[in-house]
Amino acid sequence: MTVLTEIDHVAIAVHDLEAAIAYYRDTFGCEVTHREIVERDGVEEALLQVADSYIQLLTPTRDDSPVAKALATRGEGLHHVGYRVEDCAAALARVKAEGHRVIDEEPRPGSRGTTVAFLHPKSAFGTLIELVQE
Numbered sequence: 001m002t003v004l005t006e007i008d009h010v011a012i013a014v015h016d017l018e019a020a021i022a023y024y025r026d027t028f029g030c031e032v033t034h035r036e037i038v039e040r041d042g043v044e045e046a047l048l049q050v051a052d053s054y055i056q057l058l059t060p061t062r063d064d065s066p067v068a069k070a071l072a073t074r075g076e077g078l079h080h081v082g083y084r085v086e087d088c089a090a091a092l093a094r095v096k097a098e099g100h101r102v103i104d105e106e107p108r109p110g111s112r113g114t115t116v117a118f119l120h121p122k123s124a125f126g127t128l129i130e131l132v133q134e
């Protein structure tokens with residue numbers, strides 16, 4: 001068994017959350033199953049379920065949020081991939097033990113009552129990775 005048990009979500013940064021929701025609804029029939037404003041991260045998210053995973057549409061709620069910076073520098077598009085893990089703390093410890101850079105030194109609360117930790121894209125071949133424990 002691998003440390004990563006499932007793709008939890010693919011996160012996409014967008015300027016207009018309602019327009020992006022309408023795109024996925026009208027084009028693919030996807031419905032929003034969860035919406036949340038995550039104050040700590042300065043984002044509003046909408047989750048659209050695809051099988052056991054989600055498309056996570058993200059838009060910033062303030063100018064200094066990381067997603068606002070990503071939109072300003074890279075424009076809309078893929079922001080990060082969330083991988084489900086059984087034990088976020090153990091997975092994070094393993095990443096650090098392997099000598100890889102992380103953004104969160106300790107697991108922290110995510111949306112939907114999850115426990116999460118972000119890993120640094122510079123150590124992960126250019127992809128921002130989020131470990132997600134349900």
Ligand code: CO
Nearest residue numbers: 011056082130
């Ligand atoms: Co995420």
